[in-house]
Amino acid sequence: MPGIGDMLGAEFIAATGGDMAVFGSPDRLAGVAGLAPVPPGSGKVSGNLRRPRRYSRRLLRMFYLSAQDAAMHCPISKAFYRRKRDEGRSHKQAILALARRLLNVLWALIRDGRTFDARLPGPAAAAA
Numbered sequence: 428m429p430g431i432g433d434m435l436g437a438e439f440i441a442a443t444g445g446d447m448a449v450f451g452s453p454d455r456l457a458g459v460a461g462l463a464p465v466p467p468g469s470g471k472v473s474g475n476l477r478r479p480r481r482y483s484r485r486l487l488r489m490f491y492l493s494a495q496d497a498a499m500h501c502p503i504s505k506a507f508y509r510r511k512r513d514e515g516r517s518h519k520q521a522i523l524a525l526a527r528r529l530l531n532v533l534w535a536l537i538r539d540g541r542t543f544d545a546r547l548p549g550p551a552a553a554a555a
Contacts, residue, residue: 428533428543429504430497435489439533442485453534460486462527494526501545504529 431439443449443456450456457463461482497504504525511521536543 428493428529428536429501429545430493430495430529431489431533432496435493438485438489442483442489447534447537453531456486456534457527457530459483460490460530462487462490462523462530490526490530491522494522494529497529498522498525503545 447456450459454463458465458479459482461479461484463479464476465479494504498508498521499505507528508521508525511524512518516524532543535541
């Protein structure tokens with residue numbers, strides 16, 4: 428997968444304990460990694476989200492570094508990053524959005540037992 432090589436892959440396995448069943452869903456993994464925003468208050472005000480206070484800095488660092496690498500080297504991730512920047516997001520916000528997307532892709536790959544295919548879908552795949 429783009430951005431996740433030997434070192435970051437080993438870091439991911441070490442940080443998660445090698446068992447993805449513990450998390451149950453990609454949203455729970457994103458919450459543990461600090462990539463999912465949480466409501467700050469008691470429930471009276473809604474819509475104001477912030478980074479959680481308690482999260483795995485090890486997982487956040489791993490996904491942040493992988494997103495930075497993918498934004499430079501993978502054409503699909505580079506296009507996603509550029510789209511977020513064109514929407515007006517800062518560099519850090521765009522990288523964190525890409526990190527969350529890479530987390531979802533990694534979860535799907537592990538769940539399905541597949542490997543990453545970097546080819547862009549062609550017109551025949553879009554029409555089907």
